[in-house]
Amino acid sequence: MQDATPSAIRSAGPASLETRLEEAARYALLRRLTPALRHHMIGALQPLGMLAAMLERRSQAPAPDMASITKKSNEMGVLSREATAACVGLVAWITPKTADAVSIADGVKDCLGVLETDLALRGFIAVNEATEATALVARAIMRNVYAAALLAITDAAPGPAEVIMQSRQEGDTQIVSITLKPREAEPMGIGGPSYRALDWEDVEALAKAEGVVLEHSATGAVLRIAP
Structure with a gap:
């Protein structure tokens, strides 16, 4: 087993310590932000789930109202794009x-x-x-x-x-x-x-x-x- 040399110790000196303190601080911040980011992502995706459930019920009706289903499907497309943009924006916090x-x-x-x-x-x-x-x-x-x-x-x-x-x-x-x-x-x-x-x-x-x-x-x- 090799002993740590003075040069190796110096290489893990103040600069390395500052980097590690920064990394630890970033990790702590991210851990604190995660519940809020998760909450907002769920909020962005929830309308999609509700609309999908409604479309499923309507499509299983004995006589489906296709005009209404088509309209809601178009709305779902808009909501999905909005939800994607919102989630991409939130994920950017962890880069x-x-x-x-x-x-x-x-x-x-x-x-x-x-x-x-x-x-x-x-x-x-x-x-x-x-x-x-x-x-x-x-x-x-x-x-x-x-x-x-x-x-x-x-x-x-x-x-x-x-x-x-x-x-x-x-x-x-x-x-x-x-x-x-x-x-x-x-x-x-x-x-x-x-x-x-x-x-x-x-x-x-x-x-x-x-x-x-x-x-x-x-x-x-x-x-x-x-x-």
């Missing part, structure tokens, strides 16, 4: 990285489309004030760093709150922020996260990988995105 860009407004909307139900079930109300943010940033930043920050800050929150999402520009740098505003409400009676809670070390690892400067506190997070 390692994409080079495409997205406006901050659409990036925030994208994250909320997946996570808003999860937030609501945990007692958080999303307040999106970034709807006019047209500046483009890497989609990977929004789907990885921003989504992770959104989960980390709400995982650590002591109780229900408004989650205020904002964006502004300072010079060439885009500032995307998340602020918690506690609100009076009964905590939702559901269990904890489906996987482990995300912490700021996870978000920092993802931010570093994407070249984003992250600032955070118990009640807020700021992402500084340079061009």
